[in-house]
Amino acid sequence: MSTITVPDTLPSPEEDSQRLRKAFEGWGTDKKAIIEVLGHRDSRHRAAIARCYSLLYNESLLERLHSELSGDFGRAVTLWTENPSERDAKLAHEAIKRKGDRDICIILEIACSSSPEHLIAVRKSYCSLFHSSLEEDIESYFACQQQLKQFLASVVSSYRYDGDHVDKQLAKSEAKKLFDAVRGKQPCHKDVVRILGTRSKAHLKFAFKYYKEEYGISIEEDIECNSSDDKKLTSIMRVAITCLEYPEKHFAEVAKNSIVGLGTDEESLTGTIVTRAEIDMKLIKEEYKRRYNTTLKDDVIGDTSGYYKDFLLTLLGTN
Amino acid sequence: MSTITVPDTLPSPEEDSQRLRKAFEGWGTDKKAIIEVLGHRDSRHRAAIARCYSLLYNESLLERLHSELSGDFGRAVTLWTENPSERDAKLAHEAIKRKGDRDICIILEIACSSSPEHLIAVRKSYCSLFHSSLEEDIESYFACQQQLKQFLASVVSSYRYDGDHVDKQLAKSEAKKLFDAVRGKQPCHKDVVRILGTRSKAHLKFAFKYYKEEYGISIEEDIECNSSDDKKLTSIMRVAITCLEYPEKHFAEVAKNSIVGLGTDEESLTGTIVTRAEIDMKLIKEEYKRRYNTTLKDDVIGDTSGYYKDFLLTLLGTN
Incomplete structure (x- = not known):
């Protein structure tokens, strides 16, 4: 569900390293070339380029990028290039x-x-x-x-079991435990910590689905309605549940929050796009569109500029 | 600190597999051959043999061993052969x-x-x-x-930091926290759980050493002297500390306990020798000798027999 585009015929890590080296040399840095190379390589390829660059030029690619680039663009490119x-x-x-x-x-x-x-x-x-x-x-x-x-x-x-097997009876009984904790305004009850901290994602998804069917409200909404005195803890539990159940919903929200209002929260916007581009950015973009009636692409265009904008759009697969 | 001996010129996994196959065929199983092959191969070689055997004969080496061997010898060989x-x-x-x-x-x-x-x-x-x-x-x-x-x-x-760096001030302050918990007869105090559950082994060793210097008694002994009402918890904390600080002391004790008294606890004896042979068995043997004025080898000879004895002695490097 990655949104980056990788050319069908890929240059070798040597060729990519040479192109990057050329982009660093001479007057100013050729930022367009950096985007063209690194913005269109998956993490395995970027790692191969970094290894090759270090062998060829006896310097770290990451450090060179750090010294060549600055601001939001620099931060986005270095975060993207890092392991x-x-x-x-x-x-x-x-x-x-x-x-x-x-x-x-x-x-x-x-x-x-x-x-x-x-x-x-x-x-x-x-x-x-x-x-x-x-x-x-x-x-x-x-x-x-x-x-x-x-x-x-x-x-x-946690090192959660990552398969599909779910003990449905157990998941239902734990949905009830979660319900009791939420309605008792105890979002950090020890059962909640244990269930969210150890159960597999398949188990949790089943339990959350059952919660909604049985109690007529999603656990996230129910937590909001039954907010404990500690608003911060309530909100943290809601975020954790969304991240476990539907990360795309959480990241669409983070992206939107980083854009709305006066000024942009570039750190959050960069973090979301860089860390999720190769994981579930397609889903995040769909969720964003469904939820906010606008596209992430258009919002990025409206809120950012220059090479930073170009780089984010490249990672979103829409440049 | 492994005690097993591996021949200088090692047969290929194919040759070893063929020898094992031959040992399984015909009248009775050639147990001596099994000890000669598997007892003298390290875990990497055993894994290579298991892969090769499965390719050559289209059956799992482990399952074949299970069906060919039984009793304490069978359990020891299969535990040893397993990943x-x-x-x-x-x-x-x-x-x-x-x-x-x-x-x-x-x-x-x-x-x-x-x-x-x-x-x-x-x-x-x-x-x-x-x-x-x-x-x-x-x-x-x-x-x-x-x-x-x-x-x-x-x-x-836990996934503990595995290096040598220790914040000595912090380790000293945590030795004090451990001391307070031990003297307060609270072996499972939250500070104890946090310290033993997350700190690096280097950090813990330093803290335990400081404990002994500062309070004139080792933490293990101090826990014993200040046993809480829950004897079981007290003993568990002591075992955990020994396993973290000097695993060889713990395993020497387990081996001795499996041998002393009427009858042998073969499960513990096998488990100790099989799981530690390639890790710290040399240290365990030294500790055993120092502590019990006899050798683990002699005790194994006195308490076991047949191929089971031969196999354990092979793993101890003394057959």
Whole structure:
């Protein structure tokens, strides 16, 4: 469900490296060439180019991009070129240190919208980069927020069963447990933490579907209607559930929020497009259109400009 | 620190497969040949032989071993031949279902004495084999034992930083937290669970060393002296700490306990020798000698017999 377009006949990593090198040399950087090369290569190819570039020119492609490019365009291109697990480990690390509302969402996105394989790769990268584990830093930085900390540590530590098998009776009984917690205004009840933190996505999707059928309201809406005193926790549980059930809904919302109002939240917009382009951007674009009656493409055109705009549109497959 | 001996000139996987096939055919199984081949191959070679055997004879080597061999010898050989992460996933699954004291130790051994890489491999195998995750099954099967469940879920879910870097100030302050919990007879205090469940082994070793220097007693002994009302929890925390700090001490103790008294606990003896032979059996043997004034080899000779004895001694590198 990727939106990037890769040419049928692909240049070799050597050719791509040479083209990038040429783009860096001379007066100014040839940003168009950078978009043409990196914007049309999937993560495997980008990794091959980075390896080859480093061998050919004895410098890191990522560092060269850092020094050549700046602003939103520079950030988008370097995030895109970085190894996805290292990129997400760094995003998680920044988020843990800042601890803002959007930061907590970033941690949830990585924990709940990634495949089990990718989440483990992120945790490995995190240990290599920061000399500590992801769960360890969450425990330290959120030490004063017991319930939040427990929930975040649980979702980042999971290695969920990734298959289709669902014990339907169990899923139904757990839908009831979730319902009791939501109606009891206890969004962080230990059953909720356990269910959301360990069950497979197939199991959770079945439980959420049953919740809606049985109680006539989706669990996300029900959480909103039964908001506990801790508005922040309520909103965090809603985000986690959406990320687990329909990540495309969550990311369409993040993209829209980054665009609406005065000024653009480029960090969120870039993060959403770069991290999801190769995963579920087709679904995000469809959801965006259905929900907001406008296309993500048109909104990006209206809100961004220059090479930054061109690069985002390239990743959206509409440039 | 492996104790198995591998020949300098190794036969090819084809040759080994042919030799095993020959050992299975004809009147009775040639158990000596099985020990000579499999007992002298490391895990990478055994995996290559299993792949090759399956291609050559269109049957699973493991299943054939199951049907050819029985008793303690059969169990030891099949455990040894199985992929280590699948073997440990199955051991964990059996242990979770049985929930006895020794079973809880098996879960702790896998969680606390494995490298982060191996623990993740076990969790992956667990999901593939049982349609659920390791942490999910712990949450379900130990649902009525809140503190134990929380601790076990925490240690099996960790992906610890595996390097040498230690924040010494932090480790000292956490040694104090551990001390307070131990003296307060709260072996499962949330700080203890967090520290033992997330910190790197280097960090924990430093903290335990500081504990002994500062308070004049090792944390393991201190836990024993300050046993809480829940004797079981106290003992579990002690086992976890030993497995994290000096796995060889724990496994020497398990091996000794499986041998002393009337009758042998073959399951524990086999499990210890098979799962640790390629990891730290040299250290376990040294620890055993230091602690019990006898050798593991002599105790195995005194307590076992036949091909089972020969196979264990082969894995101990002393046959």
